[in-house]
Amino acid sequence: MFGRMRRCPQDGNYTLSFRCKVCQSPTVPVHPPRFSPQDRYGRYRRQMRLWTR
Numbered sequence: 001m002f003g004r005m006r007r008c009p010q011d012g013n014y015t016l017s018f019r020c021k022v023c024q025s026p027t028v029p030v031h032p033p034r035f036s037p038q039d040r041y042g043r044y045r046r047q048m049r050l051w052t053r
């Protein structure tokens with residue numbers, strides 16, 4: 001499981017840290033698959049709804 005994987009938007013490095021080890025910029029969570037049957041990512045879907053409003 002990579003549910004806590006995060007990614008640096010600047011250089012695309014995958015990390016578990018909240019800041020990139022390379023460029024020290026804040027990382028963003030990797031988007032989970034939309035077809036996930038688990039409600040574990042329900043909060044992500046709510047965020048997506050806000051973004052696409």
Ligand SMILES: [Zn+2]
Nearest residue numbers: 008011020023
């Ligand atoms: Zn970086």
